[in-house]
Amino acid sequence: MADLHIDFAGIKSKNPFWLASGPPTNTGYQVQRAFDAGWGGAVWKTLGDPVINVTSRFSGLNYGGQRVAGFNNIELITDRPLEVNLREIRETKRAYPDHAIIASLMVEPKQEKWHEIVKRVEDVGVDGLELNFGCPHGMAERRMGSASGQVPDLVEKQTYWTKEAAETPVIVKLTPNITDITATADAAVQGGADAISMINTINSLMGVDLDTWNTFPNIAGKGTHGGYSGPAVKPIALSMVAECATQPDIQVPISGIGGIENWQDAVEFMLMGASNVQVCTAAMHHGFRIVEDMIDGLTNYLDEKGLNSAMDLVGQSVSKYKKWGDLDLNHKRVARINQDYCIHCNKCHISCEDAAHQCIEFYTESDGTRALKVREEDCVGCNLCSIVCPADGAIEMIEQPSDVSMTWNERQRLISVFGG
Amino acid sequence: MHEHQFYLEEKQKIDTLLGNEFRIVAINENLSGMFVAFKQMGDQGNTAHATLHLLIPETRKYVTNLLLAEKVDQSPT
Amino acid sequence: MDSAATHAWKIFDEVKPDMKPKEVMEEANRCLFCYDAPCMKACPTHIDVPLFIKKITTGNMKGSARIIMEANPVAATCARVCPTEELCEGACVLNDASLPIMIGDLQRHTMNWAMKNNPQLFEAGEQNGKRVAVIGAGPAGLSSARELARYGYQVTVFEKQAEAGGLDTYGIVPFRLPKHVALWEVEQIKKLGVSIQTNTEVGKDVSIQAVLDGFDAVILAIGMAHVPPLGIPGEELDGVFDAIQLIERVKSGHVTDRFSGKKAVVIGAGNTAIDAATCLKRLGAARVQIVYRRSEKEMTAYPFEYRFAKEEGIEFRWQTQPKRIEGDENGNVTSVVCAPIMLGEKDASGRRRPIEIDNAPFAINADIVVKAIGQMRDIPLIEAFDLAHDHGVVAVDPLTYQTSNPKVYAAGDVIFGNGKGEAMVVAAAEQGKKTAQAIHEQLLSKI
The missing domain is CATH 3.30.70.20 (Alpha-Beta Plaits)
Structure with missing residues (x-):
């Protein structure tokens, strides 16, 4: 039977399936349930100065009778104090030492802010760090998230500051809300990133109610743009992974994110150069149990193809992606x-x-x-x-x-x- | 619309010229399509000129395939 | 095979076509992938229905087959014969919102894939040195054998028929369940190292003592026997058949023109009666009438079976009690003389008691009479094992399936008693599984 273990920039995980930073990785309770279900790793919901969220927060795009072809959210990073998250990360890591826990981080673009948070999360035993330069809503208005992820200089500088303090691998998560993602990917590499992950969510407005003329979602009759995810964004994410994988200057591992909901999607991302994948919307739609078929289906697929390891898939289709x-x-x-x-x-x-x-x-x-x-x-x-x-x-x-x-x-x- | 018919017509014009010892001597592509200049280079010393205006993408591809296959003399004169 | 015989076999092709690939994907994607799904709970073997359907949508057919067969070793059969509208499909949450998912057909699709591709889904457990005898290779016996082999037991199945599969191989009409389906399931169990000794009747070819002495545990899964006598005059006439034997012969490939153009009367209105009636129709009978002493409401055949019979042109004569079968001078059946019945108070089984109306007998012309009034029990064998029983229904502990002899367990139709559960293939499969678990728990301390 094929081996699903992966080594992602030095982070070991028993399978390539990680939960992406988001609502499913908000608490230790959730992450532990996910690990019990079989997920190989989890990127903890972004840590930073705790926010205050609005209700409502999500909306779904239904297409032809199928629900959640696309998904939009305006939820921000964690709304819980750092100490609470760190305590749960430490507990979870202690109970699940063989599972990868990555801390997603977002702070103001200041050197001392990055140094401080990196030290504190590494103290509780995370396996790696992911810098959230991607969320397009809310945090961007505070010069964080995609606002800093759209400026190559800021990406490079903040990656560099993180690397100054970090002892674990640093993954830079890129925003798709940019003309050429290889520009920011390259900036991350220049800043010393050990890996890059993509894509974060895409700017979107899900819809407008024909009766009330309110937006979806709306908060007391007002709405704002949110981050788009789910099956509809997969081709966009896949092309961005491919763009980076085909760049000779970008030699770091890529974590594929965007619309992945089954083992077939995961295989596509890996063939196109991703060394692992992250999933969020599909887990929000169906629960953590979807990983069972991801693991089973990938194993059967590798066996059928006569491959010994999931790592053998990585990048096999990259040379087929041309101008x-x-x-x-x-x-x-x-x-x-x-x-x-x-x-x-x-x-x-x-x-x-x-x-x-x-x-x-x-x-x-x-x-x-x-x-x-x-x-x-x-x-x-x-x-x-x-x-x-x-x-x-x-x-x-x-x-x-x-x-x-x-x-x-x-x-x-x-x-x-x-x-x- | 049967574009293939137009292609065959354009191709026939090219093939006829080439069959009568014409060679491609210049190619110009612009908004109107492709203009291919031919010059007769036979043993009899004929020096007739002809220019074809090609509209159909398949024919414009055909011309470059001829060049690629070196079915015509590639050196401009 | 001559053309008539070829034609005869064609009429026994499966009535219901396989789902088309597009239909499969549309239907599978319609499944909501419910959590803690009611379909799974409604299945006696608790197949994880949403998961096997999800795997169809991701093209993981091997995984889909494994999920199904993990829970049910005779799942290819069950996909064809289960009363799904009363089980999984009846429980589907979409019944209220739209239409239930066609779970049985999707399961059949996955099992067809498995039958075609023969993936290795399971392996025998490491040998634990214990031996178990299973008597009867029907669904209950096969199911227990498969589970025991996976636990590491050395399993020997004794089967008196020439082929294993029991009711699935011999007792269900081929146009609902082709024989090769049941035999494929038998093969999967053999692949785990289970020894199936056919043509071997316990109590005759192998002594009961040898079975009791030679094994660490014994599972009695002998099902039921033939149809009991009607107890009316004329039963010995030429043209009177036992429904079980009739279907058995058809399944074994004996297609005759014996019934062509004949008028047939089937006595009884259970699923076997309908199987026999539709079988006769396909064998060319001109007219087939089902005669039942109670009414439509009390019949035990599943609604989908009843619908199918009506579609096939079977006639039903309710509240009609056969009194005697009459024959001609050559001993051939000519008619069934019946009495009309009215229904009285409910009896112990909850059904209204039939009361015969005197002095109003009438005759139904018939060349063929088929008895389908239930099945007898193999009481001599049960008593030879010295097991406690009630009219041939072996008494078991409801949790451990242990009989009055702690070394002997029983599962399937042999423990199916009046009014308790339903004699379904899927129920037998589950009992086989549970019996294996119980044996494993009992013998675990000794391993």
Whole structure:
């Protein structure tokens, strides 16, 4: 049976599944329940000067009858005194020595503030530190969270201050509310970070009530922007992990966060360069028990693939992630409709007709029934028809590999010789 | 719209020129598409010129694939 | 196989099609993944239903199969024969909000995957040196054998039939439960090192004393026997069948044209009666009538079975008591003479007592009569073991499943008594599991 142990920047954990800093890691009671359920580690809800929260705090995006496709929160960091959290961290670490506990930290961008909190949390035996440069709401208005995480200089400086005092590995958690995440990732590395984690939540407003015209969520009729998370953000998080993993200058381990809710999501992040993953929204939706299938499913997957260790997955897909200009223009794929599986909803036809290249047309079978076929010579292989097709197997995308590859970059070099 | 037909038409023009000892001598791509200048370089000493205005992406790709495959003389004259 | 025989087998294909892949994903994703879920509590074997469905959604089919079979060693059978609307699906919280999750069909999907891919889900425990004999390879016996093997016991199962599986192999019509499903479950248990000795009847091929002396514990899981006599004249006529034997023969591949075009009367209105009736219909019977002395309300067949019978064109004659079977000069059945019945006060079983209306007999024309009025008990074997019993229902401690002989345990239909629980495959499986646990606890001190 495959080994799920990971070594993340020197932090050992019996599996790659950590709870991300957030409401599920608010107390020792919760973290201990999580460890009992099987989580390999937990990043404690961000420590700092205790806040006062508002009610309500969360809202969910339902899509097509499914709840929590996306999730939005305006809850701040811990609202409990540091001593209380430290006491519970110490107790939890003592009771669960084989589980990783990471302290998430957020203080004002001042050297002495970082020095003080680092010393105090390391005294109770945490395995590592995670610097919260990410929360987009509330704390940012106090120059913390994403407000400092959006400025590469501040990221570098605060990481450096932390490293001055820290004895355990320092993970810098990055905000996605920035044009190029590699800029802040690089700043973290320059500041001496041992690892980076991403993404924190994304700026969002969940919705507006059509009857009352209040925002979701609202507090006495007023709302504010919150942090977006859940399955909907996964592709954004995955691309940011990939961007960092493909940067030669960024050689530190990456902890993948954002919309992960099962072992399949975790595998994707690991293939794209994450050495472990963190989960929050899925645990809020279903409880800590979801980790059972994450562990079981990952184990079965690794066994099926003939891999001995979860670490063998890390980064396997990174070399496949390229710039657009390095993609082969000559590669062709075309859609083909399998009449045995087609249920005749005609959705492929109308999406191709109205939104693609008008190459799926009706014809009449010998028995008089109407069916659809692809005019393959005009098909650009865009995938739209197979994306909208509701019947498994009805549309197959057929690969037509070319003998010679020609990328955009190669093409432009060729043309430049001719003055083009 | 049957874009493939337009591609075949444009491709045929290119192939006809190339089949008559024309060579690509200049390429210019701009907002209007691709302009490919041909010059006849036969043994008989003909020096006819021709310019094709290519609109279809597949044809514009075809031209560069010809260059890539060195089916035409790559050195401009 | 000639074309007629091929056709005959086709009519015994499973009535209910497998779920389609898209249907599976839609349905599995509809499951709410409840915590402390009522479906799990409603299942006699307590399968973690939300978890096995969650695993379908994540493509972890091996994990899904393990969760199901951990709780229920005969889960492929149960996915097909359980009265789910009375158990898991009946308890689904979505019953009130929308439609219940099709748990049985999803379980069947996972078990189909397991039957196709044969993953190794369990391993035998480290041998602890203790030996247990299981008498009867039906669901209760198999379930106890599987659990004991996992605890590390050396288990020998004695089965008098040619193949293991008991009722699942022989007693449930193939269009509801194909034989290969039950036999696959048997294989999974054999893989754990359990020795299953078929064609071996305890008390005949192996002596009772040898079983009692040769093992550290014995589990009696012999189920029930054949249909008792009706006790009316004409029972010996040619054309009178026992429902259990009829289904057994069909399941063993004996498809005859004996019933083609015939008029059949099935006596009784339990699940076996419906199985026999629908079986006859598929075998070509022109008309099949179920005759029952009480009313629709008192019948013991599950509602879904009753619905299925009506769909298949089975006719029901309520409040009708067969008095005698009449035959022609060659000894062939010609009719069943019946008396109408009215229903009186409730009896001990809570059902209204049937009272015969005198002097109003009428005849139902019939070529075939099938008896399906319950099953007999193997009292001689029970008494040969010297076990306390009530009319063949072996008395057990409800917690430990121990009989009056502390070394002998009993599970399954052999302990199923009037009005206590239901004689379901899934209940037998759970009793087998619990018996194994009880034996393990008893013998643990000696290991």
